[in-house]
Amino acid sequence: MGSGEPNPAGKKKKYLKAALYVGDLDPDVTEDMLYKKFRPAGPLRFTRICRDPVTRSPLGYGYVNFRFPADAEWALNTMNFDLINGKPFRLMWSQPDDRLRKSGVGNIFIKNLDKSIDNRALFYLFSAFGSILSCKVVCDDNGSKGYAYVHFDSLAAANRAIWHMNGVRLNNRQVYVGRFKFPEERAAEVRTRDRATFTNVFVKNFGDDMDDDKLKELFSEYGPTESVKVIRDASGKSKGFGFVRYETHEAAQKAVLDLHGKSIDGKVLYVGRAQKKIERLAELRRRFERLRLKEKSRPPGVPIYIKNLDETINDEKLKEEFSSFGSISRAKVMVEVGQGKGFGVVCFSSFEEATKAVDEMNGRIVGSKPLHVTLGQARRRW
Numbered sequence: 001m002g003s004g005e006p007n008p009a010g011k012k013k014k015y016l017k018a019a020l021y022v023g024d025l026d027p028d029v030t031e032d033m034l035y036k037k038f039r040p041a042g043p044l045r046f047t048r049i050c051r052d053p054v055t056r057s058p059l060g061y062g063y064v065n066f067r068f069p070a071d072a073e074w075a076l077n078t079m080n081f082d083l084i085n086g087k088p089f090r091l092m093w094s095q096p097d098d099r100l101r102k103s104g105v106g107n108i109f110i111k112n113l114d115k116s117i118d119n120r121a122l123f124y125l126f127s128a129f130g131s132i133l134s135c136k137v138v139c140d141d142n143g144s145k146g147y148a149y150v151h152f153d154s155l156a157a158a159n160r161a162i163w164h165m166n167g168v169r170l171n172n173r174q175v176y177v178g179r180f181k182f183p184e185e186r187a188a189e190v191r192t193r194d195r196a197t198f199t200n201v202f203v204k205n206f207g208d209d210m211d212d213d214k215l216k217e218l219f220s221e222y223g224p225t226e227s228v229k230v231i232r233d234a235s236g237k238s239k240g241f242g243f244v245r246y247e248t249h250e251a252a253q254k255a256v257l258d259l260h261g262k263s264i265d266g267k268v269l270y271v272g273r274a275q276k277k278i279e280r281l282a283e284l285r286r287r288f289e290r291l292r293l294k295e296k297s298r299p300p301g302v303p304i305y306i307k308n309l310d311e312t313i314n315d316e317k318l319k320e321e322f323s324s325f326g327s328i329s330r331a332k333v334m335v336e337v338g339q340g341k342g343f344g345v346v347c348f349s350s351f352e353e354a355t356k357a358v359d360e361m362n363g364r365i366v367g368s369k370p371l372h373v374t375l376g377q378a379r380r381r382w
Contacts, residue, residue: 018045018066019094020076023136024119025049026085027058037084038064042071063094081120090119092134106133106158107180111147113137114171118144126150129164130157149180187282191275199226199252200274204241207265211238219244222258223251243274301329301347302354303376309333309342310367321366322346326353345376 022034034047045065049058066072072093080091110122117125123135130152137148152158158179166177181189203215216228223246230242246252252273260271275283306318313321319331326348333344348354354375362373 017093018069018072020064020066020072021061021090021092021094022064023061023090023092024087025058025060025062025089026087027060029058029062029085031062033084034062034064037082038066038075038079041066041075041079043067080123088118088120090134090136095133104180104182105155106152108150108152108158108161109147109176109178109180110150110165111176112173113144113146113148113175114173115144115146116171117148122148122150125170126161126165129161130154151180183278183285184282187276187279190278194276195273197249198273199246199249201244201246201252201255202241202270202272202274203244203259204270205267206238206240206242206269207267208238208240209265210242212242215242215244218264219246219255219259222246222255223248225251301349302351303345303347304354304358305343305345305374305376306361307343307372307374308369309340309344309371310369311340311342312367313340313344315344318344318346322357322361325357325360326350 029049031047031049034049035044038044038047043066045067047062047064049062051058064072064075066075076091076093081088083089113122117137119135119137122137123132126132126135131154133151133153135148135150138145150158150161152161162177162179165175167174168177169175201219203219206215210230212228212230215230216225219225219228226245226247228242228244231239233239244252244255246255256271256273259269262269262271304322309318313333315331315333318333319328322328322331327350328346328348330347331344332346334341346357348357358373358375361371363370365371
């Protein structure tokens, strides 16, 4: 490319540097309101309110794209925490590449904040230590929850903030300031620490006749208990699990070692250390991520759903019945305890193939039953 020719890549980079993220927006704020608010700062390319793809409800944030980076920088420095529709908004540079955010580098965590400290106050308190990418006090309907996050553009700035602010009293409250840790890291720390000190035991897979007294009788053999509880539903029926809290770690550990895997009234007990909330949340995230990756790796295509399948139809037979209509990436009969549930899915490579299969197979008798065949949506979980 010659020196006199325009550089599309450079133009795109300049354009991205002129985009601001606008957070904490009132649900009634529109693109037009954003445009009118930021137009005095300089010429705009466009404004956008981000919405739920299904309900189209606003998500509480959006973007303002300026024509010139200098105008965006002026808006960031002078308009941050201004009001729109009576509510202060947060500004930060738009980050199309989220690797920095996901890395956690430069991110710090602050807790034990006085409720009077808001985003604006926090920003000005910590901006002395370096350039801030984002700053947020976590709130609910009652206001500040007493903790916050500040993300600096460098690890050095974050370390300065921790060094100078950890243990400082703000509005007569001593605050903790430390390195941000991802939930998985905090869960691992809690798990390691709790294994050597736990006193709370989780028990599951017992019969419906188990009550608090019977559970206490079973577990009291290993030491004094502080509380014993069988968890029940709204009707009072046992959910099949409960908790036993001992006075000492030694008693709890002995109960786990002795009772885990023991058969009680024909049921094999599960007895283990009760997980902390952060551990349970981390496990749920891991499960969700596994499902997401499984969904992502599933062959793309257009599925059709088949109901009223004969009990003799399996995956191979289902694929064979529909293979004449096109290329099939997968055919699956839903089963439960080895028995077909009467419905299944066939995934074609194109919409035309799937439509043809629906037209010709809906109502056709396969085995001993007429099929009910409908068109699905691409990449739906099945």
